[in-house]
Amino acid sequence: MKRLRLPTLAALALAGLWGLGLGLVHLRGDAWFLDRFEATMTDLRTLVRGRINPPDLVKIIAIDDDVVRNEGGYPLPRAALARIVDGLARFKPKVIVIDLLLVDPGPESGDQALEQALDQSPSVIAAAAVFAQGKQWVASGESGPLAGVPSADRFLLPLQRFADRAAVGLVNVATDQSGTPRFFPMLFRQGNRIEASLPLRVAAVAAAENPGVEPDRLTLAGKSIPTDISHVLPLSFYGPRGTIPTFSAASVLNGQIDSKTIHDRIVVIGATVTGGGDVFPTPFDSVLPGVEVIATAITHLIAGDGIVRDRNVRLADVGFAVVLPMILVGLLAWRRSVVALILIVVVFLAWLGLNVAAFSYGVWLSAALPMAAAIPPVMLFGALQLLQGRRRAQYFAMRNSLLQQFQAPVVRDWLTRHPDFLSEPVHQNAAIVFIDLSGFTALSETMDADEIRELLKSFHALIDKEVVTAGGVITSFMGDGAMILFGLPEPGPGDSANAVRCCVNLCTGTQTWLASLPPSIAARLGFKIGAHFGMIVASRLGGRSYQHITATGDTVNVASRLMEVAARQGAELAMSAEMFRAAGADNALSVSGFLSGPVDTRIRGRSGSLTIWLWKSSLPGETMAKAS
Known part of the structure; x- marks a missing residue:
């Protein structure tokens, strides 16, 4: 506010000083450069006043x-x-x-x-x-x-x-x-x-x-x-x-x-x-x-009965020359919109009406002086505002373009319409998907930083494409992996089905991506995906300068642990029975890969067992049977 207030105060002061300078010249009778316009305005006001019967x-x-x-x-x-x-x-x-x-x-x-x-x-x-x-x-x-x-x-x-x-x-x-x-x-x-x-x-x-x-x-x-x-x-x-x-x-x-x-x-x-x-x-x-x-x-x-134009009237002219530009510049600074332009026109017409009325009643207020005092500051300040607005628009366009890279489009658009979204935590059902590369840490020790960056860049681009296509939200990239959520900004009946479709596409897409890498790199990498459906807590986390949207709760923890289960079972995808039922995933998974289950397994850090389904895009020996 202070950064915005100081330029406005400076503009108001300069507008007033400009009007005061012209007014002092007018007060001495030296404003010859305004005479031509004043003469024209005087003729117009005389005609508006009309003919008068003389005494x-x-x-x-x-x-x-x-x-x-x-x-x-x-x-x-x-x-x-x-x-x-x-x-x-x-x-x-x-x-x-x-x-x-x-x-x-x-x-x-x-x-x-x-x-x-x-x-x-x-x-x-x-x-x-x-x-x-x-x-x-x-x-x-x-x-x-x-x-x-x-x-x-x-x-x-x-x-x-x-x-x-x-x-x-x-x-x-x-x-x-x-x-x-x-x-x-x-x-x-x-x-x-x-x-x-x-x-x-x-x-x-x-x-x-x-x-x-x-x-x-x-x-x-x-x-x-x-x-x-x-x-x-x-x-x-x-x-x-x-x-x-x-x-x-x-x-x-x-x-x-x-x-x-x-x-x-x-x-x-x-x-x-x-x-x-x-x-x-x-x-x-x-x-x-x-x-x-x-x-x-x-x-x-x-x-x-003559018209009055004496020192007092000229002092009034000076007052208008100081006040009018300050009011117009203030309106322009207050509301940079059509409303401001309308108010400026209203104020200007009100002054003009007062000027004409005073002339009709025998007081010759200057018309040229306040206009000369008001028009240049308003035009200059308006031009500066337009220039500043254009620069701000370019700045915000750049920021928006950058922010688009750090926030999911669906969430970004939702926040634009609902700025208070998740200002308070929300409990809801959602589908959570985790994906992670296997062997990446060991591989990164043998590669330089540029090669690692390019490798991760292509992998993240693959994830982004598939998630956006399926209607999900990437809440975070975690090095060589990502956390994906289906159910924001609003939960829907197709969240689980979209999550399963995304998992399948991530599996096939990642296999294709690995096959495109040099054999020395591809042979050392694998991937694993975990998916679970259940209650989460969606919220904004962070401080005043930075916040991010995320999900917490047992559902999130289980989905993360299911990646370990997938790796232990030699599968690409491990999903909970809750996800399977919510998505009706039998047909979707069996059409494009090999599905096994249900299987009861233990989850690290969680008591009891969890019923899961395992999926792989190709048959590893005889550990899986293709679902009919």
Whole structure:
């Protein structure tokens, strides 16, 4: 057990350490190698969650193909934009947001008109951050609540004349490798200057107060807004384009928009004209306009309905990354079977269901991290288990092959099905046969060890063949002889008859074997067989490390002594009358040899006499008469 437990504990520890290492990388936001898979899983979870009706807080006024066609082209003239802002301001919106970069001067009349329009309502206009090599990056070696804020090379700010009349926010989003916007950075740095994002600036203007910045969160209007690493806001899209109510700017210019739609709402003006604005792929839509991404982030900040992915959620991810692989490896080690695989699938599906449910309820647990933490250890441990299992199978196959040579097949198969066989002694009737070579001890003194081994090997092979054919069990080879038992593992009505048939075949087979030996060896060898039927005690003998099955009792002793009787009487086989009667052996013996008896004889070490029958395969002078 200790040998099995230590590798399992080591595997569990290594699986947990692997998950912990990945988790710490994820906690720092450096697990970029998991982003592609996490993005795919996020899209799937978003689709499973389905479309959500957004709160009635934000409206989009689209500069679409209709208004561009009516106003003579894109970019839209500043005068037309001023009329749109002016038309919206009449309905008292909470904030007017312009998702357009007003960085270059236009005709003076148009710019002046836009200035005047911006004065009529709380407004926020767009700026942009420009990053070196086109990528957002984070300044290292800093601490405090602003540590990790993306550091820009420069800011593209609107003309000062517009910035003096409206708040300014940056529109940059953070996309993944597929181009889908997953986060909206809330703060940006350029040197010592900090600028807010457009959504955060809009929320601050709507709340009429500046946001507070804390590690891993923002505070605004008495609400805490959790953010991810570097103060980015996770985005969770409500649905395909148009899910956030969108109206054409042409309806504003034509006076066809309902004032109730605009009153006390945040209104975002942005381009949706074909080829004229940013579009992004999302789980619901391959061409979501950038203005709707802005509107989504604004809604999350105002309503507090965004998906949560902050440090606490990432700590939970680390926990799953440590625990899940340990559970799966533990199950694989506990039950190496189909049951284990089923349990592993159940645990994995339970975790996946929990992950999807949490996402649907607004908590973004990582899907990629626990999978990356669990799959390699499980596959590696499973491969090692398979390799170990194959080696163990080969080892046990080898052991089984070896054990087959040391245990009778019928007993071996019986023990496989009944491992407690003969754990307690059993009293039963059985037929016992002994066979032994005569003259072997003297012969072995004149032969070398290899010759003796080969001689015994061929003799034992002969015995094994005949005993197995007759259905007996060799309980032991005793040098130049063997003890054979008929009645194990279960006694049967044909045990005695099988024993007699085995005796006859051993006699004829041994005679043939002796005749095949060199004359100098064959002339010095003979054999004798004793057989008796009666009560025995079958049991296992030995210690914990080794046991063998054997039989004891008077029947065994008598069968052994009958070999001496056979040798004294010049016969090959001496069997008791009990064996003769039990087997009905008269016909079986007389057909193939010469039978004499019954004869009363004395048995060494036993009082009284025993009635026996003698058998030989050829007539020695006139001492035997062939039975008719």
